[in-house]
Amino acid sequence: MADSGRLPPKRRQITLPHELIEAVAQQLPSLVDLLSTALVSKPWFAACVGFLWRKISCSSPECMWERYRKLFARPPRLFYDYRQAVQHLHVEAAVAWPAIVAGSPKLQLHKVLTKCPRLSVLKLDCPVVSDDDLWVISTSCRQLRALAVVSSPTEAHGRITDEGILAVAKNCAQMRHIRIRIVDRSLLTERAFQAVARAWAGRLRTFALEWVQARMGGMGVVGGGGEEDAAESERRIADALREIIELNPGLHTVSFDWPCALAPTLAAAAASLRALQFLRVAHAPDPVPVAAIIAANPALRSLSVLEFDSTVDPTCLLLPLLSASPATSPSPLDSLDLDGVGFLPTLLPLLPNFTALTHLRVSPSRRAAALHRHETDAVLSTVLAVLPNLVTLDIPILGDGPLRELATSCPYLETLDVVDGRGITNQALILLSKGCPSLSSLHLGSAASVTDQSLVIVARSLGPTLRRLHLPFGAAGRAMAGASGISPNTLEALATFCPNLEALVNVPVATPFNKLIELLPRMERLNTLAFLAGRDHDAFEARAVLGERLEEVRRACRRLRDCWINE
Amino acid sequence: MFHRANLRNNSKNGRSQVGQNRNSKKKPVAKLTLITEDNESFTVCKKVAEMSMFFKNMLQDTEGIPAPFIVPNVSGYDLKKIIEYCSYHCLDTDCPNDNDSLRSRRDRKIGHWDETFVRNIINKDGDPVIDNLVGLTKAAYFLDIPGLIWLMTKSIANTIDPKPIAEIREIFNVPVPSEREEEILQR
Numbered sequence: 001m002a003d004s005g006r007l008p009p010k011r012r013q014i015t016l017p018h019e020l021i022e023a024v025a026q027q028l029p030s031l032v033d034l035l036s037t038a039l040v041s042k043p044w045f046a047a048c049v050g051f052l053w054r055k056i057s058c059s060s061p062e063c064m065w066e067r068y069r070k071l072f073a074r075p076p077r078l079f080y081d082y083r084q085a086v087q088h089l090h091v092e093a094a095v096a097w098p099a100i101v102a103g104s105p106k107l108q109l110h111k112v113l114t115k116c117p118r119l120s121v122l123k124l125d126c127p128v129v130s131d132d133d134l135w136v137i138s139t140s141c142r143q144l145r146a147l148a149v150v151s152s153p154t155e156a157h158g159r160i161t162d163e164g165i166l167a168v169a170k171n172c173a174q175m176r177h178i179r180i181r182i183v184d185r186s187l188l189t190e191r192a193f194q195a196v197a198r199a200w201a202g203r204l205r206t207f208a209l210e211w212v213q214a215r216m217g218g219m220g221v222v223g224g225g226g227e228e229d230a231a232e233s234e235r236r237i238a239d240a241l242r243e244i245i246e247l248n249p250g251l252h253t254v255s256f257d258w259p260c261a262l263a264p265t266l267a268a269a270a271a272s273l274r275a276l277q278f279l280r281v282a283h284a285p286d287p288v289p290v291a292a293i294i295a296a297n298p299a300l301r302s303l304s305v306l307e308f309d310s311t312v313d314p315t316c317l318l319l320p321l322l323s324a325s326p327a328t329s330p331s332p333l334d335s336l337d338l339d340g341v342g343f344l345p346t347l348l349p350l351l352p353n354f355t356a357l358t359h360l361r362v363s364p365s366r367r368a369a370a371l372h373r374h375e376t377d378a379v380l381s382t383v384l385a386v387l388p389n390l391v392t393l394d395i396p397i398l399g400d401g402p403l404r405e406l407a408t409s410c411p412y413l414e415t416l417d418v419v420d421g422r423g424i425t426n427q428a429l430i431l432l433s434k435g436c437p438s439l440s441s442l443h444l445g446s447a448a449s450v451t452d453q454s455l456v457i458v459a460r461s462l463g464p465t466l467r468r469l470h471l472p473f474g475a476a477g478r479a480m481a482g483a484s485g486i487s488p489n490t491l492e493a494l495a496t497f498c499p500n501l502e503a504l505v506n507v508p509v510a511t512p513f514n515k516l517i518e519l520l521p522r523m524e525r526l527n528t529l530a531f532l533a534g535r536d537h538d539a540f541e542a543r544a545v546l547g548e549r550l551e552e553v554r555r556a557c558r559r560l561r562d563c564w565i566n567e
Numbered sequence: 568m569f570h571r572a573n574l575r576n577n578s579k580n581g582r583s584q585v586g587q588n589r590n591s592k593k594k595p596v597a598k599l600t601l602i603t604e605d606n607e608s609f610t611v612c613k614k615v616a617e618m619s620m621f622f623k624n625m626l627q628d629t630e631g632i633p634a635p636f637i638v639p640n641v642s643g644y645d646l647k648k649i650i651e652y653c654s655y656h657c658l659d660t661d662c663p664n665d666n667d668s669l670r671s672r673r674d675r676k677i678g679h680w681d682e683t684f685v686r687n688i689i690n691k692d693g694d695p696v697i698d699n700l701v702g703l704t705k706a707a708y709f710l711d712i713p714g715l716i717w718l719m720t721k722s723i724a725n726t727i728d729p730k731p732i733a734e735i736r737e738i739f740n741v742p743v744p745s746e747r748e749e750e751i752l753q754r
Contacts, residue, residue: 013739013740013741013742014697014698014701014739014740014741016701016704016705017705017708019708020704020705020708020716020720023716023717023720024720024723024724024727025724026672026673026720027672027673027720027721027723027724027725028673028724028727028728029673029724029728033727033728033729036730036731036732036735037727037735039732040732040735040736040739040741041736041741041742044741524729
């Protein structure tokens, strides 16, 4: 770094052209760095401010958005009207679904968004806009290119019906990507889908229609009428959806999780879509059309089939990809997410044919995996040996075997979830940390025999690469009983060797408080911290004590956003 | 992005510079002689020179290889480094370019060779680090070499990444703004 002792006495100011400051700003990894860069001087500020506000994402809408709203509400007092720079807005849902529907905040988004002339991507993960808001937003942000909305069944929390979608279809001619999630499906009828089909015919690239089941008594009012009416309306919706698909053969991302008219829609997709790269289907009543879509799109890169009927053999989905592509050029499939599949022994042997796989998530029922424990691990080990490109892996791993295989054959692994790995030992974990130097996120879950011994070495060998670590909860529980488990040594090693650690979960509540206050501030980038309390009496007391002093912990860590105690 | 605008200026610039060489004999040899502003001369292959959009456009415009070409605004040291970079990367197919998305530009990692390359620049006869980096960045920007611009800006970003404002000001020798100015920025 600048060796001030050697500086010539009169050093001239180093100036960079505006475009180059912008290019540097693009490379900065976090907003905090960007902010300190922006505050260096006026020319730097002018170059950086656009990036600072370009993308807004708030994870807990209640408090975060309130701050943004206050800021945006008084532009004359600001040096720069930040709203000019906003291009992406993403409101995430912090809590699980049903709770969000019941307690969604009123963000009054439309008031702010009318003054954002460059907004092109609006992603809302919770129901915060209503029909009227959508109309206001669509008239003022006509350049919108991507929209994701959630509609709740109640008027109070942003209900979107046909009218809202019609307004967007009428006003936003540039739309390429659209994703609609809805709780009460009777709110959208064929009118909305016809409008979508006609407004952006031939131009849509992403179309996602998802039904979210929120369990709330008496809220999901399904339109009355007899069975015949229902069949008739389903037929009309199926026609409209088919029209969307037929008019947009260029769609590359499709997600269907829609309870009515799914079968004819999937059949239409199989007949006309040829450029698909990302496919997500949930609750499909019949695997045949899904397999037909897959067969028609051999260039598929990402496949997610969720809530699959477990009586159907999942291999029927993957076989078309294998037969469609010649042996010389293997399928480019790099992401596979199968949920609710209980046939590990039949599915796993197929995977070695997809050598391009980088993200693999197969979640069979936990019980099935545990029953076939040794078989699963053995098959998995042979599969992993031929998938050298793996980056993400989330599959039930129970013992050491697959971990050893990962260490020798998957050097690019970045995310590993071994939440079921009860039998994982220190030795395997140490091997893993040596063999997969890119590992940035590690979820240890129920590994009961993992102790300080390996965790310290993991911290030391992964070093700055490690960003998220879930400590094993089994060991944390035992630590409180006085047995060897996770002691402050692990935290010390993490604080010393892992400067980029962002999330640390399952820290035992029994860790001495003065040690915590000493070590946590040294983890400069930590933004998520979770403690783990056991069930016994000591843990209960420790939990009570820590609960009272949680505020002190928050104050000690500069960037800490979320901090809580797990049971 | 910004290279495009720059490129137009550059090609215009280039045309006027080489205009006088138009009438000289066009040789089909794939070598190009470059003379920097401090009178150092370099001979490079056409393929290497074409890593630079500036030279590439110039070669297209002149439909041939001009006689020794004077490169303004670039010092001998910088050009030597640029040629070193271009010779290594001229056969690469996945160089960073303007069409990359912001995220991929940010998440891309510096390769092993590039890392050594940057370390050597930093260690050049004990000069303050950032001067060399910035000098080369500007030269790369002038010659419009997307891959090198990416590498240099990334290295600068890495230099200032975890630092507080005061330290960044010290590195770039930016005068500390008056309190009034600072207050305005803080808002």
